[in-house]
Amino acid sequence: MKPTAVAIIAEYVPFHNGHLYQLQQAQQRTRAETTVAIMSGNWTQRGEPAIFDKWTRTKMALASGIDLVVELPAVATVQPAHLFAQNAVELVQALDCDYLAFGCEHADWDFNQFTQQQVQLSGAEFADRHLSFPEAFQQALQREEGIELTEPNDTLGFWYAQAIAGQADHLQLVPIKRQVSGHQDHELHATISSGTAIRKALLAHNQNYLTSVPESTAQLMATTQSVTWEQYWPYLKYAINSHSLAELRNIYQMTEGLEHRIKRIAVVARSFTEFLELIKTKRYTYPRLQRLCTDILLNYQAADVANYQPVLRILGMSTAGQRYLHAIKKRLTLPLITTATRSFLENEIQLEVRAGLITEMVTGVVQDRRRSVIRTEAIKE
Amino acid sequence: MKPTAVAIIAEYVPFHNGHLYQLQQAQQRTRAETTVAIMSGNWTQRGEPAIFDKWTRTKMALASGIDLVVELPAVATVQPAHLFAQNAVELVQALDCDYLAFGCEHADWDFNQFTQQQVQLSGAEFADRHLSFPEAFQQALQREEGIELTEPNDTLGFWYAQAIAGQADHLQLVPIKRQVSGHQDHELHATISSGTAIRKALLAHNQNYLTSVPESTAQLMATTQSVTWEQYWPYLKYAINSHSLAELRNIYQMTEGLEHRIKRIAVVARSFTEFLELIKTKRYTYPRLQRLCTDILLNYQAADVANYQPVLRILGMSTAGQRYLHAIKKRLTLPLITTATRSFLENEIQLEVRAGLITEMVTGVVQDRRRSVIRTEAIKE
Incomplete structure (x- = not known):
């Protein structure tokens, strides 16, 4: 038997108290033995460079209790929400996780009902070439099912459910109510602020963000070059x-x-x-x-x-994370990468290597060559 | 009747006393009424950025007595010597020039004999895949014709002659003995130094190059950003x-x-x-x-x-240059460009526009948009 695992799809730009709250809630509600983060690499879903590189953010996640950090490469991350969700869920499933916890605005919604079957919609919206597929889908969903997706994290949760749907998967969704009002909240609060507010303060040399991040994040932020x-x-x-x-x-x-x-x-x-x-x-x-x-x-x-080929690229792991990997190793359906070997670096399908060289041109910090998984003693043991 | 014209194929990086001597010799020996420079744009035949941009070097050339400066674009310039020569001679011929003057090490050679017919060579050299075409050609030439091309400017002169050959053209070659020992001479001399020596001194903030350039060049060098x-x-x-x-x-x-x-x-x-x-x-x-x-x-x-389409892009002209252009205008076989119009800028065949944008990223100086020919009163009138 493998240990139980709860996955979180995250960007951690940077890892803050809201993420810590989400992680703690996920652990309390699932009692999972292992916590897994599917984390964007050096680029975010909104098409921005992550303010700190993937290795720094992996350290932040490990320090706050994540057991296994798996990279979602730029080609999979820098996508509209429905494709981002699909790419991330693919890794969650490949890792055989039991739960997928996510922050949302309406935690009272039954997201798991959406996982039972793919919502099939029809409507004039899909013929309107001024609407993108997600926009048309959201309009049809509201008209036919009465579900109104207006908040970004509700929407992501819905797309996670859609990505799981119809795959007879045992993966359970665990919606967790967000403590701040979403990405649009640009102001710092006492202890839980949005990533946007924290980045804005950091770039303005305003130290008031310090109460909104764990001590380990604060230390890494103080010693790492930020990127915009x-x-x-x-x-x-x-x-x-x-x-x-x-x-x-x-x-x-x-x-x-x-x-x-x-x-x-x-x-x-x-x-x-x-x-x-x-x-x-x-x-x-x-x-x-x-x-x-x-x-x-x-x-x-x-x-x-179109040629994107997912791999399980491990950026960091605790002892528990290592134990989990060991337990599922034989059943993995995707290649496992813990060290960037020469064949990984020279395989052009691995577009992330190219992205890493471009990050390196700006930060001076090597992203892939000679880099291997960051290992820590699990904090909670 | 059009005025007579002597052409010089040049890079002018920067225009120095050796170039002035060559120009004066060309005028004395041909008595041509107009002097034309086919000048490399922002990139040189050796694959280096021109130390000053094409507009600055056009001013240098006009100030020292060139009447018409025509651009040899990067796609035509950044080529092995034989193709560079061919591309440059194509513009000389399109401008209906009477003479082509050039510096060389053996001015006593009869370069005009080579213009009578294409030298036809055969030999094992051409089958040796370790030799480039020019290398094979030079070896065969030495064996079959006894002509030894070891000096760079002799070689260029030979390729000019080859480019003219067999076209029943009236263009006459005027070889002028170089006063310094070629590009390989890295040291400054009293009044005539190589471009290499002058650039080296400039970049080392050694003002001793000043005796090797005309006053007009010195002024432009002092006020223009150099590029490497x-x-x-x-x-x-x-x-x-x-x-x-x-x-x-x-x-x-x-x-x-x-x-x-x-x-x-x-x-x-x-x-x-x-x-x-x-x-x-x-x-x-x-x-x-x-x-x-x-x-x-x-x-x-x-x-x-392969899609290179030559044009006559005029960078600068004196009154005499303008008069010459007017006289040949109706017989031109290539498009004449005096202002970078929108259709010129947006025609992707004009690769020079793309090159200009990249130069602009380094110098901050616009290269093509809203730029038109530099006009001066001819100095000699």
Whole structure:
């Protein structure tokens, strides 16, 4: 018998008290013996560079009680919510976890009912080419099922359920009510603040965020260089300038002649912030455009994304995490990577290696070569 | 009748007293009414960024007596000597020049005899895959015709003659003996020094180069930012890191698995100089590798180079230059560009526009948009 495990899909930019609360709730409610984080690597779902690199954030997670940190690579992370959820849940299932805990606005909803079967919707929404698939889905869901998804974490929870649906999986969803009002909350609170508020304070050299993060996070934040889009701007601009229109059209998520607009504006914009403001139209959200910028910077083409092959890349583990891995090792359906071997580094399917070299150009810190899993004695033992 | 014209194929990095001597000799010996420079744009034949941009060097040339400065774009310049010569001579002929003056080590040779017909060579050299075409050609030439091309400017002169050969052209070659011993001379002399020596002194903040350049060049050198490969290194490294091996293989002049070596070394090299030293093998010369680096940086693929379409892009003109252009205007066989119009800027065949945006990223100076020909009153009138 393998130990029981509860998984959390997370970005930890950075790991804060809200994450600690979520982790503690997940443990209390499931009594799971192992905690697993499927964590975004160096890029987030909203198309931003993670403020600290994946190794620093792995240390934060381990220090606060996560037993196993598994990387969700940029190609899987920098995606619309429904694909992000699908890619993350694929790793949760490959790791044979028993529970998936997640923060949401409506913890009273029965998310598990959605896992029983794929919600089948029809409607004029899907024929409206001005709506994206998730938008059309949400409109049809509201009309046909009366479910109104307006909050970002409710929506993610719904997509997690959809990703599990119809797979006869024993994975149980554990919704946990969020203690702050979501990503949109930009202000610091006494002990639990949003990641956005904490990052904003950090970049403004405002130390008041310190009451909102565990001591271990605070120490790592004080000693690690933070990263923002502006540091990548020269490279993004160079990539846009040096590529032909045809090459830009091959980039994942490049649609509808956007490449002309992007090329024209890249020449004149003086910063990433200005560039983003200038390319923004009603039609595209900021996360959508930031994800596109990430795909250009990392040179992720539609064909590359279609060829995505998931692996279980372990970034960090406690003794309990190691024990869990040992117990499931023989049944794994995806390759297990604990050290970046030469064959891993030179396999071009592993787009994350390319992304890591670009992070390294900005931070100076090696991301993949000679890096292997961070091991800690489990804190709780 | 059009005025007579003598052309000079030049890089002017920077325009110095040796160039002035060559120009004066060309005028004295041909009595031509107009002097034309076919000048490399922002990249040189040896695959280096021109130390000053094309507009600054155009001002230098006009100030010293050139009447018409025509751009040889990077795609035509960053080439082995025989292709560089061919591309440059194509513009000389399109401008209907009467003479082509050039510096060389053996001015007593009868270069014009080579223009009568294409030298046809055969020999085992051409089957030896370790020799490049120019190397094989030079070996066969020595064996069959007894002509030994060992000096760089003699060689260029020979390729100019070959480019003209067999076209029943009236263009006459005017070889002018060089006053310094060629590009390899790294030391400053009293009044005539090599471009290499002058650049070396400039970058070392050694003012002794001042006696080797005209006053107008000295003034422009004092007020213009110089550019070296090191400033482009972050972008070159990013280009190598972000491209797949397959994409690197498409780059012009990428041969024989070199892309693997380049990718591996780009990760560890800490400067362009170090990178170049680490990728150097006996098989490749430094100029060959520098040209390859330029092609990677500018994203010039084999197909792009094959699609090169020459134009007569005028960078600068004196009154005499303007008069000359007016006289030949109706007979031009190539498009004449005096202002970078929107259709010129947006025509992707004009690879020079892309190169200009990359120069602009390093210098901050716009290269093509809203730039038009620099006009001066001719100094000699």
